[in-house]
Amino acid sequence: MIHHQLQVEVRKNSTGSLWGSIGNLVDFHWRFAGFPLDVQKFVHKVSHEGLHSLRQQYNELRTFTPSNFAHAASDMNPTKCRYKDIICLDASRVVLQWPAGTTEDFVHANWVTHELFENRFICSQAPLDSTIGDFWRICWQENVRQIIMLCRCEELGKAKCAQYWPVEVDEQKTMTYGLTITCQKIDRSDKNFIHTRLLLTCGQESRRVDHRQWTTWPDKSVPQTPLAPFRLLQYTRKQNKYPSLIHCSAGVGRTGTMVAIEMIYKSLSSGIVPDSSRLLQNLRSQRHLAVQTEDQYVYCHYAIIQFAYAKKMAAKHDVKCRLTS
Numbered sequence: 001m002i003h004h005q006l007q008v009e010v011r012k013n014s015t016g017s018l019w020g021s022i023g024n025l026v027d028f029h030w031r032f033a034g035f036p037l038d039v040q041k042f043v044h045k046v047s048h049e050g051l052h053s054l055r056q057q058y059n060e061l062r063t064f065t066p067s068n069f070a071h072a073a074s075d076m077n078p079t080k081c082r083y084k085d086i087i088c089l090d091a092s093r094v095v096l097q098w099p100a101g102t103t104e105d106f107v108h109a110n111w112v113t114h115e116l117f118e119n120r121f122i123c124s125q126a127p128l129d130s131t132i133g134d135f136w137r138i139c140w141q142e143n144v145r146q147i148i149m150l151c152r153c154e155e156l157g158k159a160k161c162a163q164y165w166p167v168e169v170d171e172q173k174t175m176t177y178g179l180t181i182t183c184q185k186i187d188r189s190d191k192n193f194i195h196t197r198l199l200l201t202c203g204q205e206s207r208r209v210d211h212r213q214w215t216t217w218p219d220k221s222v223p224q225t226p227l228a229p230f231r232l233l234q235y236t237r238k239q240n241k242y243p244s245l246i247h248c249s250a251g252v253g254r255t256g257t258m259v260a261i262e263m264i265y266k267s268l269s270s271g272i273v274p275d276s277s278r279l280l281q282n283l284r285s286q287r288h289l290a291v292q293t294e295d296q297y298v299y300c301h302y303a304i305i306q307f308a309y310a311k312k313m314a315a316k317h318d319v320k321c322r323l324t325s
Contacts (some may be wrong), residue, residue, distance in 0.1 A: 157188075264301075
């Protein structure tokens, strides 16, 4: 396990930051909906309580079991589960109903919602070779327009995800049930992300789907930038009429971290100082084991603090946070 140290200082007139000038890394115009006081309260709370408190919160959550812990569907479909120890909760699972008359309704994916989300997320494991068709059935059935992929297909010599989407312009993949996926455009200009524009076609209907892959987030660890999550999450907010699908390999660690960051962000943007422990309980009652490591739990807070600093939300204070191996 990688051990990280979080040091938070609240100081006036300081220009320090973790990885260079954070302000220069963010060129989007988001705001916490005019509630900087609540952001300051959150920053102060995390700063005052420190790393020990975050670790304690996370360790207490290790024993949390949701009341709706049934997982019969994943137990009955072991060949469709990438990892034996990652179950799919029955109460929130995505039930495949397309095409009509199908008898196989299981896919390792759960709905995740929050009272402040405009729309829901689908948190999924990475497709296996044998479940690529099921993955695209989710996307067509639920009208997914944004796919956020947080892993590589292979990491450290181990298979983490099947190559489920076309990676060359004009390349096509044809699934069962008459669904075709066509690659229209690829943008590799960002060192962290690959954006692929896809066209899904079934019969006479076509839909555009944007596939964004974050290629530099290590498994069961944290990224080297605190602001990248917000760059991806902004696209899910723009498509708030449709659910967005997020996956890593197991669909709980990196995936859960992204959704937890969005939960904290949406709370703060609504003028609420969130209780992070309860927030994670809520998340884990929908996607089991979401936020898989202590480091990822710390990173959720670190990312929010650095974003608040970059956007000048902590009006009279500068925040310096450090995560070091």
